[in-house]
Amino acid sequence: KAGVTQTPRYLIKTRGQQVTLSCSPISGHRSVSWYQQTPGQGLQFLFEYFSETQRNKGNFPGRFSGRQFSNSRSEMNVSTLELGDSALYLCASSLVVTTSTDTQYFGPGTRLTVL
Amino acid sequence: DQQVKQNSPSLSVQEGRISILNCDYTNSMFDYFLWYKKYPAEGPTFLISISSIKDKNEDGRFTVFLNKSAKHLSLHIVPSQPGDSAVYFCAASASFMGSQGNLIFGKGTKLSVKP
Numbered sequence: 001k002a003g004v005t006q007t008p009r010y011l012i013k014t015r016g017q018q019v020t021l022s023c024s025p026i027s028g029h030r031s032v033s034w035y036q037q038t039p040g041q042g043l044q045f046l047f048e049y050f051s052e053t054q055r056n057k058g059n060f061p062g063r064f065s066g067r068q069f070s071n072s073r074s075e076m077n078v079s080t081l082e083l084g085d086s087a088l089y090l091c092a093s094s095l096v097v098t099t100s101t102d103t104q105y106f107g108p109g110t111r112l113t114v115l
Numbered sequence: 116d117q118q119v120k121q122n123s124p125s126l127s128v129q130e131g132r133i134s135i136l137n138c139d140y141t142n143s144m145f146d147y148f149l150w151y152k153k154y155p156a157e158g159p160t161f162l163i164s165i166s167s168i169k170d171k172n173e174d175g176r177f178t179v180f181l182n183k184s185a186k187h188l189s190l191h192i193v194p195s196q197p198g199d200s201a202v203y204f205c206a207a208s209a210s211f212m213g214s215q216g217n218l219i220f221g222k223g224t225k226l227s228v229k230p
Binding site for chain 2: 004006033035042043044045048056058090092103104105106107108109111
């Protein structure tokens with residue numbers, strides 16, 4: 001079974017631009033979560049989508065948004081990029097999120113560099 | 116305020132010996148804990164998890180121990196192998212968050228296993 005895939009793997013943008021990252025979950029997984037990893041803050045939760053609805057959101061500004069499609073694929077968008085948005089963006093999928101014991105499986109990440 | 120803490124940024128162990136990675140948490144509502152292993156430029160790989168109703172879970176060379184009264188968990192790797200060299204993240208989640216989609220991560224411990 002294929003793992004979580006993320007595209008693109010690397011991206012370079014300039015301040016003020018916007019960016020869209022894509023995530024395809026493991027087949028059959030219905031929940032997709034996004035995380036940001038930076039050297040200073042570690043791995044931080046952005047948001048989680050289940051059945052095309054955002055179910056949980058971390059403490060990030062409104063410039064960070066996402067969506068999920070009917071096939072469970074997800075995209076996240078960052079508008080008006082800032083230098084501090086440079087990070088590894090990770091997507092994780094899980095099978096069915098009805099309890100707290102559902103394991104998340106991560107993709108390889110998208111390395112975003114903002115110049 | 117860090118809810119999940121990994122106080123040792125690094126750990127060096129001889130091949131064949133035991134590696135013990137520690138993690139402390141502050142939120143007593145956490146009821147599911149996971150360990151992930153991460154290589155540079157890759158997404159975290161799930162290793163092992165434990166529910167708060169258990170105090171030990173074993174999977175091959177990996178064992179996780181949970182001490183709820185101390186709000187402490189540890190990952191034991193026996194025997195350690197050079198291929199285990201990576202950054203290990205402890206993560207926690209809670210049913211009260213509405214879903215398991217929100218994992219709270221520690222900052223990681225870099226394990227180096229020397230031949």
